[in-house]
Amino acid sequence: MSDTTVFLGASIFDGDSRREHQVLVVTGGVVEAILPEGEVDPGWARVELDGGLIAPGFVDIQVNGGGGVLLNETPTVEGVRAICAAHARVGGSTALLPTIITDRPEITYAAIEAVAHAMAIGVPGCAGIHVEGPFLSQARKGAHEPAFIRPMGEEDLQRLVATDVRPLLLTVAPESVTNDQISRLSAAGIHVSLGHTDCDYDTAMAAFDAGASCVTHLFNAMSPLTHRAPGLVGAALDAPDVFCGFIADGHHVHPAALGAAIRAKRGRGRMLAVTDAMPTVGSEADSFVLNGRVTTRESGRLTLADGTLAGSDLSMVGALRYLMEEMGIDFVEALRMCSLYPAIYLGLRGRIGSFEPGARADIVHLNDDLGLSGVWIGGRAAR
Template sequence: MTAPFAVTGGRIFDGDAILTGHALVVEGATIRAIVEEDALPADLARLEAEGALVAPGFVDLQVNGGGGVLFNNCPTRDGIATICEAHARFGTTALMVTLITDRVAVRDEALTAGATAHAEHLPGYLGLHLEGPHLSIARKGTHDPALIRPMDEEDLSALVAAVGTFGHALTTIAPENVNPEQVRALCAAGYVVSLGHTDVAAAEVADYVEAGASMVTHLFNAMSQMGNREPGLVGAALSFGALFCGLIADGFHVDPTSMGIALRAKAGPGQIFLVTDAMSTIGTDDTGFDLNGRHVFRRDGRLSLADGTLAGADIDMLSCVRFAHTRLGLPVPQALNMASLYPAQAIGAADRGRLSPGMRADFILLDKDLSLVSTYIGGHCVHGAGMGAKP
């Protein structure tokens, strides 16, 4: 266990306000206190932040890959470790490793890998996001239509049996291939159910919210749009306060004007939060990769199939935060909350997303231009130099 230490000489964003003249006190993997620097014991070890902003670590609920690894192509414990390490270099301290629509055998390998990562308390690993295969072919996006299918009793039993073994559990489903009773069973077992890749009408969304669905996957993308006579899933997502909504802020998936409209229109308490939908390219110079036998091309900041269909995103969470601040004009605290507090609330990770006593010591240090100085997970420095670095 790391000896207690205090982060001093910086500004602390605790999730509510930016504090000056205060220190973040870390003991083991937990935040012990935030106190005025003058009140610190003289013998307590100190990490000098040198004016940096100390903020909660990012929580990303949709990460398909990183560090040259795509989870679908490498559904193993080591694959998960590589993905988590890659995203920690961009401030993400907790992520949901995402499996895109694939064969049953690959899903089962992913569940086993997630269980191993969870049992080992792998740094940065939060749980699994199963995005498909129970989606709508009409809104398939980059998902292989040959692998999309209805949820049957065997699928439901397998998913319910795995709950509790692999950390937090999230699944994206489409009403076209999953009925409300199946959603009710998934939620009762412990899954967070997200609606996505669907042409569902707004009126039908209410039945799924009543059954327990509480999230919408990558708002605006691969879903029924808001029209003058049919609000679609976009309209329902903004009007139902129970729904949290993921948003890919890379400038390719959603126009900034649409992002701003959605942020102003969203009914609470559910919030719009940032996701990367990142692929294996993050942290690499790779020019592409293969997914379900198809090649994905990396060009000019975007990933696409040969026909131009977007295939995930080539962006990290820190870049999403900077986009939200510089392009959307959001205050830094709001942009940071969209990357930490709101996704933590959406997934029910009550010990993350804020800096306060009793919370996990998952935090980052940011320069004035929002560039990353260092990343801490459970009180250990996993990127950059700092107190508590592992040998």
């Protein structure tokens, strides 16, 4: 029996451009080719789609939880599995970085070990880990527990460098790390992102020169852009090689500010949609506990008791719809922000985020209303 399956009956977005009257050929769980409809081999298995569009599965570099599970509370392989399954099912995220936020060291490293094991046994959708904190600024702590925020020491650096998980994305604030530490982390293959920081423009640019390559949830929990003090926002938009994650849910960033940033960003393909999702995504529960504090969902917002935003209730397909319907972003560019660009940032282009030959066959099927009609990871239907 042939190990080849052909997906047909829908338009195809290959990661860069849209194609009509063609089919996607998958062999052994990887993309083999995109061919004209007339070249389908009758011996291939067929997945017949009723219109709409198939695209590379979404890639999310910041996912705190999903399906009722918060990684901080369940730093285990099963916790990782549940989070990945929920985001594939409801959001079309076929590759994501489970994200551990500021916590005790034993929780942080339990999460890293869980992700390492999950990747080793092939948990669908687990692509690495994002460690957000504890090396942040107290002044811009957001929902992070201030008791755990601290400067990075030599032992911290050595322990992070020694981990096996790659990609490993680490969010830090220049107030709590040195540029030498950023350089050493980057040299070890760790993706360093700036976030939860009150640093100014010059400090941010120096950190970028040292090896920081991204900004975590642009605009949120960072020094703002003003006309005489551009801050981290201004530095991120001005640095052409730096990537910017952003939360497109209408709560974290005003659409006018996000639109201005997208238009102003130097360097093509550097704006990345992220969810910063919490356990409510893919769950009917309207509250959860974060570092001992109750967080509540109301009207699409997640807040602590004092009103502080605490992550989001956003899925990646929701981010795609927001970018297109609320902000008027071109369909193709919005899709790239949700798949191709984050894959490029993680150094995984050719493996995820596009339908290049040899890439894993991660597929989302979107109907004409941008609803999610089907999800496949490695050619297998997600459950």
